[in-house]
Amino acid sequence: MAFTPPKEVNTGKVYSVTMGTGEKAVTIGGENVLPFHGFEGVVPNRPAIAFDVLDIAPVDWPDSVREIYAGVSDDPVKWAKYCVETLNAKAIALRLSGTHPDNGNRSAAEAADTVKRVLDAINVPLIILGSNHVEKDTDVLVKAAEVAKGRNCIIGKAQEANYKTIAAAAMAHDHLLIAMSELDINLSKQLNIMITQLGFNKEKIIIDPMCSALGYGLEYTYTVMERIRLAALTQNDVTMQQPIVGDVGMYVWKIKEVSASEDILPEWGALKERGIAWEAQTASALVMSGAELLIMRHPEAAAAVDAFINELM
């Protein structure tokens, strides 16, 4: 007897979202099936990888990833150009870490100037991230959204405590918005609803259900993403049909497994390969569970994930 493929046809679909403008614009989402289930539906776009660029020198990054950007990380413009021109980045995530009160406390005006200069130097889509300081981010991201008008950027991250101001700024200047909640599908759904109640277009939201590194809670992120996708597809839940971002590099490149040398922990093996594989595996697990956008740091990890996606598409 022949095998009958148990195809599952879903009622829902992930919104197709375009970031950036012109030839280098990138579209993600649009699928009506679980990740890479092209055998039973449509997967029109591949997940995109953005390279993480900071507005300050990455002093707390481990050597193995910091040394890659050694010649350019003193200047976010050089750094972003290097990612695009040499590493072939399809998108940049500019993280305004230097605006954090504990980390230099740069002003919103200074940050906006950095955003402007980076935008002038690159033609790929830009994700503009604050320092994850709830109050400071409102000032910083409002100014950043203003100077980035016309470039269809992604602004983030809006959280429960500050979403109103940030969403209003993204809306006023025609940007996309990252809505971040803490590892809970209900919180994520609730935040999306609150943002759309402000009049924000639900098809311009990117969900960040909070990332975690392999071995440091990855199973929680994995399962929350999987459940968000299942709600979007099988229940046709319009509040969960936005593309998902995995902010991978930030969570991976601070754990012990990517910085402890083989001399200290011989049973963990070669450090360089371990760090790259750690970031690549974390990212791969997230694209398998639902992420359409990844923010990464090590170019070799990004290349490995790209090769992985090639084999899946």
Add this chain to the structure above:
Amino acid sequence: MALTGVEIFKMLPKTNCKKCGFPTCLAFAMQLAQRKVSLDACPDVSEDAKKTLGDASAPPIRPITIGAGARAATVGEETVLFRHEKKFVHPSILAVAIKDTDGDDVVVGKINECLASEIDRVGQKLKIDALCLINESNDAGKFDALAKTAAAKAPDVAVILSTENVDAAKAAIANFAGKKPLLYGATEANAEAMAALAKASGASLGIKAAGLDALQALADKVKGLGIEDIILDSGAKTAKEMIEHNTYIRRAVLKKGNKSLGYPVINMAIRDNNTLETLIAGLGIMKYAAVVVLSSAQKWKNLVMFTLRQNIYTDPQVPMQVEQKVYELGNPKAESPLIVTTNFSLTYFIVAGEIENSKVPTWLAIMDCEGLSVLTAWAAGKFTASKIAAFIKDSGIEGKIANKELIIPGYVAILSGALEEKLEGWKITVGPREANALPSYLKSRSA
């Protein structure tokens, strides 16, 4: 397919005799439906019902054990497609491939990689589970020689014999009598001979076909030849084929009652690029491969695969826990700070990681709160002033530190007064609420 409680109830004696330990037959039926009790508990069930219920209660994916003794590994018995529904049951077997054309140093090197692969993570021992011997030469003598080396150097390790050559299989399998190897290489062409050999040797049988139609036909055929323990290879080569075939097989068996393919699946992850190979192995671990074959098992790669496997196969309803004790981070001295928190593994990992980032040597007292995080443990009455005080006193830390000062998580600042009463002579300090504030907190304290 699994029966519902009511369907099962109809087949029971309906006497409510209570001999099974449940008040009514219906209650017993409900427990049977959830596979929480065995039908044997009912003394009066008819033979007919036994047969029907027995078939229905058998796990839809048959459990298969490869190897014997302490290093035997079991796969199969999975019941869901997504881990939030229920715990994934048996972690994928990771097997490292050795070809009979490899040089002696490569063979010995890989066997040693496998033997030395065990590491401990969150109290679990993780390792490469099996050797996959590949008859690359298609020569019986060479395959037998490799089998002899493996059997001598790694006598306890589970073995997969990969060959479609019946003579080679016959020669090699003789080295693993009583050790339940997986004979991996039955095809449409050699099924009869391979099935006879597997039966005679007590081996499970891996069957290979191109595509799911052919696989189903071959599975039915070897089952007809009397083989019960089967492992499936659908011929999936690329990641795209792996996810399609593995998903279709798991779904057909669990949701559509397909009995022909109710067996574990084997995938080849071998790639030229070792990082990509790691990710392909990860795909297998996440998406329903019971056995994943690798080209090598370097320590860095093992750590990544083991950690992913552990993450995916944890019970989503039971938090992971670490051992209760005072951990020494960065060689703390008598004047180093002492921090207390709960033994939820994530809490431990994140707090320990941030302390290590701070480069400030610290005593980290991890208290058993049944794996709950700080706020949950506090709310559940497991992280209270008297319990913390008792733990600190019993831990013996008092004799190792100069200043009796205990730093507690900011979320339980409310405990500081009560703790000062219970821990006489101690100073209680309220630390940050979130672990990510620990580096600046510790640095400013030590400045």
